[in-house]
Amino acid sequence: xxxxxxAIPLRDGTTLTIRSAAPGDAEAMLACLQETxxxxxxxxxxxxxxxxxxxxxxxxxxxxxxxxxxxxxxGFCDGELAGSCSFSPVGPFQRxxxxxxxxxxxxxxxxxxxxxxxMMTAVLEQAKAAGFEQAELTVVADNQxxxxxxxxxxxxxxxxxxxxxxxxxxxxADVYWMIKYL
Ligand SMILES: CC(C)(COP(=O)(O)OP(=O)(O)OC[C@H]1O[C@@H](n2cnc3c(N)ncnc32)[C@H](O)[C@@H]1OP(=O)(O)O)[C@@H](O)C(=O)NCCC(=O)NCCS
Numbered sequence: 015x016x017x018x019x020x021a022i023p024l025r026d027g028t029t030l031t032i033r034s035a036a037p038g039d040a041e042a043m044l045a046c047l048q049e050t051x052x053x054x055x056x057x058x059x060x061x062x063x064x065x066x067x068x069x070x071x072x073x074x075x076x077x078x079x080x081x082x083x084x085x086x087x088x089g090f091c092d093g094e095l096a097g098s099c100s101f102s103p104v105g106p107f108q109r110x111x112x113x114x115x116x117x118x119x120x121x122x123x124x125x126x127x128x129x130x131x132x133m134m135t136a137v138l139e140q141a142k143a144a145g146f147e148q149a150e151l152t153v154v155a156d157n158q159x160x161x162x163x164x165x166x167x168x169x170x171x172x173x174x175x176x177x178x179x180x181x182x183x184x185x186x187a188d189v190y191w192m193i194k195y196l
Contacts, residue, residue, distance in 0.1 A: 015085050017140065022132050028091055030129055032136055035086040035098065036079060040071035042095050043088075046121065050097065053122040056157040060182050078102070083144045089120070089133050096124040099133035101141040101149065112147040118160075130163050138167065142196040149196060152189040154179065161190065169194040 017034035024030050035043065044065055052061040059065070066074060078086045083103055089096040097120030104113045116137055118130055141149055153160045155174065169192040177186040 015082055015140070015144070016079065017085060017087055017136070020136075024091075024128050024132070026127060028127075030096070030132055031090045032087055032133060033090075034079060035075050035088050037072040037076045039088060040068050040075055043075065043098065044068060044071050046095055046097065047119075050119045050121060054119075055181070056154045056160065057119060058179075083114070083146070085137060085140050085144075087133055087137055087140075089124075089129055091124060091127075091129075096120055096129055097133070099130075099137045101137050101144075101146070103146075104150065111145075114141050114144075114146040114149055116141065116149045116151050118163075125159065130160075131166070134163065134167055138194065138196060147196055149194045151192050152178065153192060155188045155190055161192075164192050164194075167194065 015034065017032065019031060019033040022030045022032065047065055051057050051059050075086065078084045084101070086098060086100045088098050097118070099118040101114045101116045104110050104115050116134070118134055120129055138149055151164065152175065153164065171190045172193050173191045175189050175191055178189040179187040181187070
């Protein structure tokens, strides 16, 4: 779905500009995913695992732009991509039509400026307007910044999924399953 370009002041006096992603953002999105995956251990991929090709990413973004209940939101500071935040349905069936999944990832240099709060707030508002009744996510239990962000926004922990991720070095991570009623 479409989200118009919107300027949001940050507490350090700079401006965050948010808008929905378009197919032309494919290469920037792939670079962002690659870099953020290397900067934090809390995302799904190992840094050396291959991602989409640019053409597959363009098609993926076109599909998300065309879908009525799906949003990939990008955030920019001074024209530079800071990261992305999104919601999408958990599945195509009526019995899960009230539930969406949300995610957020920023480049490390943009952490701690309130951008995650602003982008998640916009995404949650749009998810509610799209008719979802609850937003859900999983987060690595050690990811203190993300857990704090989600709890600040009203998500509650609904359980722990043990050994949910297994890293290349063989260690496991538990994740929290968190829900916010919209
Ligand atoms: C998680 C992430 C999105 C947070 O975004 P952010 O813009 O840095 O967060 P904000 O600045 O809006 O901070 C939100 C709240 O989180 C908390 N917080 C932020 N950084 C924190 C830290 N390092 N430790 C503990 N709490 C922290 C604070 O309570 C803060 O609220 P406050 O500013 O009112 O005090 C960002 O760190 C990130 O992209 N991390 C890497 C990817 C990732 O882990 N994504 C989530 C996967 S589930």
